[in-house]
Amino acid sequence: MVDLAIRNGSVVTVDGVVHADVAIEEGRVVAIGSSVPDARVTIDAAGAWVGPAFVDLHTHLREPGQEWKEDIESGSHAAAAGGYGAIVAMPNTDPAIDTGALAHFVADRGRRIGLVDVVPAGAITMGRQGATMAHIDDLWAAGVRMFTDDGDMVANAAVLRTAMEYIAALGGVVAQHAVDPSLSAAGFMHEGAVSSRLGMYGIPREADDIAIARDLALVALTGVRYHVQHVSTAGGVDLIRSARGLGLPVTAEVTPHHLAFTHDHVATTDPDYKMMPPLRDPSDRDALTAGLSDGTIDAVATDHAPHAALEKEVPFEDAPNGVIGLEWAASIVNEHLALDVTCFFDRMSTRPAQIAGIPDHGELLHDGSVANIVVFDPARTWTPSTSASRSRNAPYLGMELTGVVDATVLRGVVTHRRRTRDS
Structure with missing residues (x-):
């Protein structure tokens, strides 16, 4: 069992974009494919891009x-x-x-x-x-x-x-x-x-x-x-x-x-x-x-x-x-x-x-790459109404926007997660 699995996404890899699952263990990508191991935490990335x-x-x-x-x-x-x-x-x-x-x-x-x-x-x-x-x-x-x-x-x-x-x-x-x-x-x-x-x-x-x-x-x-x-x-x-x-x-x-x-x-x-x-x-x-x-x-x-x-x-x-x-x-x-x-x-x-010149960031995914990853759904819409920032000076508040960040991962640790239906 691995630490984290991101399943069903369009994964942006060094070999191109593939529909696959991503397995992460100890902060690194350990497998990209259709049969990755079970995981302690799973993120469903159906319809989303999975990239750096x-x-x-x-x-x-x-x-x-x-x-x-x-x-x-x-x-x-x-x-x-x-x-x-x-x-x-x-x-x-x-x-x-x-x-x-x-x-x-x-x-x-x-x-x-x-x-x-x-x-x-x-x-x-x-x-x-x-x-x-x-x-x-x-x-x-x-x-x-x-x-x-x-x-x-x-x-x-x-x-x-x-x-x-x-x-x-x-x-x-x-x-x-x-x-x-x-x-x-x-x-x-x-x-x-x-x-x-x-x-x-x-x-x-x-x-x-x-x-x-x-x-x-x-x-x-x-x-x-x-x-x-x-x-x-x-x-x-x-x-x-x-x-x-x-x-x-x-x-x-x-x-x-x-x-x-x-x-x-x-x-x-x-x-x-x-x-x-x-x-x-x-x-x-x-x-x-x-x-x-x-x-x-x-x-x-x-x-x-x-x-x-x-x-x-x-x-x-x-x-x-x-x-x-x-x-x-x-x-x-x-x-x-x-x-x-x-x-x-x-x-x-x-x-x-x-x-x-920031090491371990921006790399297209591959076996062994550091698991700094975003799961981004380009089709879903959302309307921001508030912000995690201390300030609110943003004309975007109240606007319907297309494209949602479902999850962010830093060295294998989930730092942000939006979807409530994920297991």
Whole structure:
């Protein structure tokens, strides 16, 4: 008898998608086939995909310092409910994760909670102030492999060049919040017809495009692995595609909300649609969808950004940017893109794990693979009414979504389970 069996699913394996059962013992897959042993726990995956647990490159857990919005425990619960086995925690905490000690704190908290592997990203500059390089060696020794000042762009090209050279020598990744602050600081939403109608200052596409273009020149100069966070414009997609064609080591992510919504939704002035970069024109959304489908954009990343109700329940202009997304990201991708099962897991699991260098995650299933697994039903619908997060800043609440995470497994342990009829 094995510890866990997942039966009757469409299993995403190294040899393709097969209708089979999966047996798990001592945290690893021990058999995939039609006659696996009996198990102490069984999950019925009829109608569902069984593949590598999702990996999020872009999660704000708010701990330390902003625990009224979210903490590592509540964020871990939300991640497990969304099918995630690993999440990369952004360093825009208070204090910022700019030392090895703080990176150890975040990783150790996640390890003790045990619902998801919490992988800290480190700040590029001290305090994320953009002036002095952070303790990169110290962060590297603590296991940090991705560096970002996310929430702010490293605007000083000389500072960024130095950091890129240093991080390139170590083999790390520079991830950039590529939105030029000189073009975005005064704006509240996408610059276009809707902003004009509402009389709000807008943020032009060029805020993103100029930032990406400058950084790509620095990538060519330094050779660093470079990751563009939350791409939002058609121009950004074109720049990334061209850089790939030149052989530059560039990867990119897109958020579920930039795939699902446009600036037309901001016409309601609901603060839950306020984010950075802003929701843009439908033509930009079409370009993002095409870029994710053809592989120009590597991964879906949630940019899960919790804010307390008292912060969001204010006039649109006064509200902070951000939306939570861990629990329904897979549903949004499933509903808005016609990805086949293999491509779906590539963008949600495999490529994110490869970009962040997270071992034992994103692997297509095979005998002996670590049992970090999600069971995802692409056809079932659900309507989220609450969240495991401490915050509720989500336009998805009350929307009917297609695609349900039935179960999440981390190293053979079930961390989330939805179906009540399972034995």
